[in-house]
Amino acid sequence: MTTTGSLPGEPDLVQVLDENGSVLDGATVPDLSEEALVEMYEQMVFARHLDERAVTLHRQGRIGTYPPLAGQEAAQVASTHALADDDWISYQYREHGAVGVRGMSYKYLLYWMGYEEGNGHLADEYIFPMNISIGSQLPHATGMAWASKLNGDDNVVMCHFGDGATSEGDFHEGLNFAGVYNVPAIFFCNNNQYAISVGRENQTASATIAQKAEAYGFEGMRVDGMDPLAVYAVTEAAVEKARDPDAEPPEGVGRAGRPSLIEAVMYRLGAHTTVDDPDAYREQAEVERWRAFDPIERYESFLRDRGLLDDESVDEIHSTVEDEVAAMIDEAEQADPDPMAMFERPYETPTPRVQEQKEYLADLRERHGDDALTRDE
Incomplete structure (x- = not known):
């Protein structure tokens, strides 16, 4: 399928491209059309520009706290390309690139502006709402995959999370149940080296995160998360395993189609969030060592060597992306969501406390108007 290479201090990874974007000796480029190869580049550029x-919007006070993804575009975009359109994605909060592959509208920005409506539309694209609480989506993803199995559906569930989530009990519970009940789930760990300010070496004594899968009875794989071709190849194999009704499960586990754990090794080039100062816990020299493997630059070099990109087409892609993102921002800032919508989704039937809060806000608006929402009452 591929060959193995290394990122800084990270041996034994599945890779297709070296740091310059050249195909490594013995590596196999995934069987993707020229259109799909270029589309992945366009979507990575979109994710970076967004x-x-x-x-910038956060610094200008136009959106709330935001978690940058720079350096993680390849893992998010390529892993989503390996899924079917109706396979479900459950993500943490930094996987904007995965959302973008499914089709991102201005509504996504509404969430970061403080409106829950920005989460509501994701289900139409087979995406679970984002999770701020670390690791809480893993048991949910296992449950969704189990439901797919029980219903006899062909769907796979892809669950994104960071290396910090592997220290949560939800990680153990989600993967343990997935192995016991043999569900079609792919657990995709975006190992970007830091859980906020806690380095990977302080997160676990395990040599790798991928090896943790062995304890749960299924396979773990390590891939260069800054190499989109390697990520696609590894994810495609995991999807086939999850969807294969003839795969051989462990004795007593049940119907075939096995879960997998993918550890995508990458680097968060920016801050954890827009209120984080990464200089407080890492050296700039370390950042620059990893920046040499920038996923967009590596992949662009590969596409140029294949004759699929040139200066003109790259400029055109960047210009189109800039216009698309600008239009999204304009539309989001023109939206006028109803503050009362915050009470609609927490419970199917509002609890007395929620109903009390809803009535209080309605009364406040009636007496003072919406200007009251910006004052300390």
């Missing part, structure tokens, strides 16, 4: 604009 990221840059979002950081």
Whole structure:
């Protein structure tokens, strides 16, 4: 499928591209059309530019705290390309690139502006709402995959999380149940080296995160998360395993189609969030060592060598992306969501406390108007 290489201090990874974007000796490029190869590049550029604009919007006070993804575009975009359109994605909060592959509208920005409506539309694209609480989505993803199995559906559930989530009990519970009940789930760990300010070496005594899968009875794989071709190849194999009704499960586990744990090794080039100072816990020299493996630059070099990109087409892609993101921002800032909508989704039937809060807000607005929402009452 691929060959193995290394990132800084990270041996034994599945890779296709070296740091310059050249195909490694013995590596196999995934069987993707030229259109799909270029589309992945476009979506990675979109994710990076959206990221840059979002950081600026936060600094200008136009959105709330935001978690940048720079350096993680390859893992998010390529892993989503390996899924079917109706396979479910459950993500943490930094996987904007995965959301973008499914089709991102201005509504996504509404969430970062403080409106829950930004979460509501994701289900139409087979995406669970984002999770701020670390690791809480893992048992949910296992449950969704189990439901798919019980219903006889062909769906796979992809669950994104960071290396910090592997220290949570939800990680153990989600993977343990997935192995016991043999569900079609792929647990995709975006190991970006830091859980906020806690380095990977202080997160676990295990040599790798991927090896943790062995304890749960299924396979773990390590891949260069800054190499989109390697990520696609590894994820495609995991999807086939999850969907294969003839795969051989462990004795007594039940119907075939096995879960997998993918450890995508990468680096968070920016801050944990827009209120984080990464200089307080890492050296700039370390950042620069990893920046040499920038996923967009590596992949662009590969596409140029294949004759799929040139200066003109790259400029055109960047210009189109800039226009798309600008239009999204304009539309989001023109939206006028109803503050009362915050009470609609927490419970199917509002609890007395929620109903009391809803009535209080309605009374406040009636007496003072919406200006009251910006004052300390």
